[in-house]
Amino acid sequence: MESKFHAFMFPWFAFGHMIPFLHLANKLAEKGHRVTFLLPKKAQKQMEHHNLFPDSIVFHPLTIPHVDGLPAGAETTSDISLSLDNLLSEAFDLTQDQVEAVVCYLKPDIIFFDFAHWIPELAKEHKIKSVSYMIVSATALAHINDPGVPFGVPPPGYPSTKVLLGENDAHALATMSIFYERLYHQLTTGFNNCDVIALRTCNEMEGKFCDYISRQYNKKVLLTGPMLPEPDTSKPLEERWSHFLSKFPPGSVVFCALGSQIVLEKDQFQELCLGMEMTGLPFLVALKPPRGSSTIQEVLPEGFEERVKGRGVVWEGWVQQPLILSHPSVGCFVNHCGPGTIWESLMTDCQLVLIPFLSDQMLFTRLMTKEFEVAVEVSREKTGWFSKESLSDTIKSVMDKESDLGKLVSSNHTKLKEVLFSPGLLDGYVDNFVEALADLINVKKHA
Template sequence: MGSKFHAFMFPWFAFGHMTPYLHLANKLAEKGHRVTFLIPKKAQKQLEHHNLFPESIFFHPLTIPPVDGLPAGTETASDIPISLANLLYVAMDLTREQVETAVRALRPDLILFDFAYWVPEMAKEHNVKSMMYNVVSATAIAHTLAPGGELGITPPGYPSSTVVYREQDAHSLLSLSIFYKKLYQRLNTGLMNCDVISIRTCGEVEGKFCDYIERQFKRKVLLTGPMLPEPEKSKPLDDQWSHWLSRFRSESVVFCALGSEVILEKDQFQELCLGMELTNLPFLVAVKPPKGAKTIQEALPEGFEERVKNRGVIWGEWVQQPLLLAHPSVGCFVNHCGFGSMWESLLSDCQIVLLPYLNDQVLNTRLMTEDFEVSVEVQREETGWFSKESLSVAITSVMDKDSKIGNLVRKNHAKLKEILVSPGLLTGYIDKFIESLQNLVKDTKP
């Protein structure tokens, strides 16, 4: 094994980014490397339980400066609606001096970053290598960020005719276009200036997109595999859910989760609830209270709780998603196809129904539904949202044992999962990745 290195990690201040960075930190620490993890002070408490090597992974808390228009006390993306993310970018940029002070004092060999586009410039000044570690899909990077790419427009040489935006996606693309324009500029700058690009994916799923990125940016693209937590090291499923789920027969429950950043409008939230009710199947929905509501209960459709009380739960707090997916009673996973949920659904035995909300999720959904045919996408109305009927139809189409589409996606999903869990595949990715990092930092050592 090569020499040990010290890595800084500086992910975007969202748990969907910080958590996979910490899973990667655990893999580095397991091989004897040291990691300094730069995160907002408040986030440390929520992440500490994921740190399996506290003697090798050190949290370095950052003070998030106030920014005009950003609610007081905001430290992570889950504290604000996505429309205010641009202001959190500004706050992240204002931590540059704190980051540079830490680099000067602790002298790392390399820095892994994603949204902080100024890291490569700073790293060069201190003779430190910079790696842009992307926890979004290679598909989204290839389509939107590769030189020549633009929001909603397929770039030249892009390697797929099916994993693309369509006319019905215009609503979600336009509604967030300013947000994505600024994000595009940040990410593109980081990709153009870093020493090496890495992505939380594997060639078996996104190989053609990774090759395209490598050609477009003229930089080595390293892959880590999906970087999910080790299931045996997790806590058991909470009694509340294991007792509730045990009431239902095998593979009969629909579990729906839309990630930590999605906050629905009240009418969208109610349509989601009513769509679940229409399936006549048992269900557990984990979503944040909709806009304008403090609690889930106050936003539920009239009479809903009474009608579904023996078979349905709408839950407004965090749940143990991987453990719920692994429960024998859960047979369908309805999700937004965020990159973490995409991998968790692939590595589960559940039928997959997708309801993308943001731009990259639309492309991830097309990869799953069109390229691999392992899932079904809920059809949208002209408004950009879906009806309770279209949600119910998508779920029942995959849950019906005699359904042609249900059997097709089940068979294809089983085949792809078998490849992904084949012995040594995922550990092989991380071993090769760490070896590449050791080679990368060799010339930074005195």
Template sequence: MEPKFHAFMFPRFAFGHMILFLHLANKLAERGHKITFLLPKKAQKQLEHLNLFRDNIVFHPLVVSPLDGLPIGGETASDIPTSLSSSLASAMDRTRDQVEDAVRIGKPDMIFFDFAQWVTEIAKKNETKSVYFITFSAAAASTLLVPGLRPDNLDVLPPGYPFSKVLLRGQETNAMSFLFYPFGEGHTIYERNSKGLTNCDVILTRTCLEVEEKFCDFLGSQFQRKVLLSGPILPEPDKIIPLEDRWNLWMNRFEPGSVVFCALGSQIILEKNQFQELCLGMELTGLPFLVAVKPPRESSTVQEGLPEGFEERVKGHGVVWGGWVQQPLILAHPSVGCFVNHCGFGSMWESMVSDCQIVLLPYLPDQILNTRLLIEELELSVEVEREAGLFSKEKLSVVVRSVMEKDSELGNRVRKNHAKWKETLLRHGLMSGYVNNLVEALEKLVQNINLE
């Protein structure tokens, strides 16, 4: 009988991170392993439906102490504005005693973590293995987290960086300065992640050799750690709750491949003028569209921020929605033909295994680097051009039309390349093979067998 292990998981208090950790937990639990999932108490109810193996995955709620500046109930990144991210990181740090008590009592074989760099100290003290789980691309990690990075040399990469077009350029290097902003008391984002990568037992990244082999090799050489790969870790379609009737019935009204779906993730909140440009750009395409984004700054609902007369003009063929949507199931709907997104890592993989044309509108540095990977390395998508960091409704509509028109040379080229990559990623046995290899490596790690 194959050996079973018990793993703790402690992701950053943001749903993009927690959901990915939970998808991994499901893959491990499916193979008989036990998982204790540490998360804010409030988040448990919102994630319970994604726990597919309740006998093997147990939620361990943490009490998040309120801090000055955090709103009541502000326990995850979705509960707060981006400006309070540092305070939330401090609140996460203050759960350290709870985490340490849980590890001491539960005696796990390993603990998966990301932004809480102090987990490695708890692991060593309790003779537990620590696994740093990278929740963004290896290409982004290779650029943003390399040892020795400083605010004054953001555009300088160390010797041996993979020959690649995946680089930040020009004004985009300014975006990297966020890595050195305070993120919790006495820490920056860069320090948290680089310390975690330097002090963990092994590094795990959500990717595959077919897409990012050279970046994974570079990461391992920079941090002198074994880099394990999980594969894309996408939820099984037959295990997902069916698409809500609200969207299924609405999209059924349109021709196959005609609807433009836009989603920018849970962290991106647009300024009102950019929110309106996004809406007007969708209107200009002349195509049916569904936009799922957060309300713009200084607006409590998306309706408050809409351009004058917009709702009446697009009635029947355009919807702007401010709440959560089932993104993978919407992408799988036959009427959806284009996906406009921020190129967050989850959206990146979901778009790659869809049949939709991909138009990218990145904001954060890791999203910019993911965009470079998809456009210039894999050549399967197109980016909306900006001037001084801003996009226009005209630029957005032109790009969407250019990939949607049947006779478009650009559209046909990216569609062809996209189809090849989708076929590669969905090749029978590829995803399960990565998880099986990961489990075998984790079992060796627990048994102190050298990982070659």
């Protein structure tokens, strides 16, 4: 009889990390394993509806230690601007004593982590296995270089970071440099010291990068597949959006969402709104208020609401993204190429327009636009900002049914979707992954 194990999960305090970890926890629980999920206290409420097996997956809330400069009550990246990430990271590392205490008390078999580079050492002390589970793209992870190696030198045989990003894209290159300087220690320490590296991807998309990471760290690399959530059929699309979208012909609406962490500057926010208006197409935009503003309403361009009345909505905050994307009227998805969002978007039939902001998003965007040609990227000025004209022109170029570019990305998207969602493929990844974990733990138990 297959032995059941008890797993701990300790993701970075960002919903873009915690939610995929919980999707994985659901898959483990579905197969009879137990999970203790470590997370900030306030986040528990927001995560509960993602927990499909509350009897098997138990949340263990952590108290966020005080760090000078971190706003009172801030517990996740959603509570702060990107510039304060380093302070949240400091608080995250200061939870080590709390994590060790619960490890001692509950004695799990295995612990999953991403940015907590100190977990493998803690795990070894308590004779448990550690898995570095990364939800960012293998493409980005493969381009992390040793500090002594000049930035942009590629994994052997692969395009350099500069080629992938574009020699002249100063904004992208600068963003990437900062990202790698900050995360190099956390990621490489975790990779070097853990028992196994696990990646949320599949060979069909990023196999060559997964193989490279395995060789680079001399570690087994396990793949979970995209780890998509089960569709939530219990809640229909909100009436307001169902009513709005149903007014338009099939495939005509542009939906734009940039994830929970992206907060635009006021000027860039207004440029995005005006770019959507310039398309002449119906649109729904879901964004956080721009930096320094308390509401979206107060910063909309002058006369904008009147001009787009009936065909365009800019909404503040969260919407039912999967249900909106699956609505027949939605034909284009403008997004930031976050790892979870891009997998979600590949499930749809929407045309994909990408505006990456963070470094891993930029590399994954190049994979989508240059290698697979399933999406188009909005071009940017030298400042790193995009113009309303570039946004509008990019959207119109793929929404034009007669355009060669629109036909190309649509055809390639359809082909890739058929491969990724062929019967049994994704379930096979999960089955193989869980089997490999059980083997890893049994090796420990019988050592």
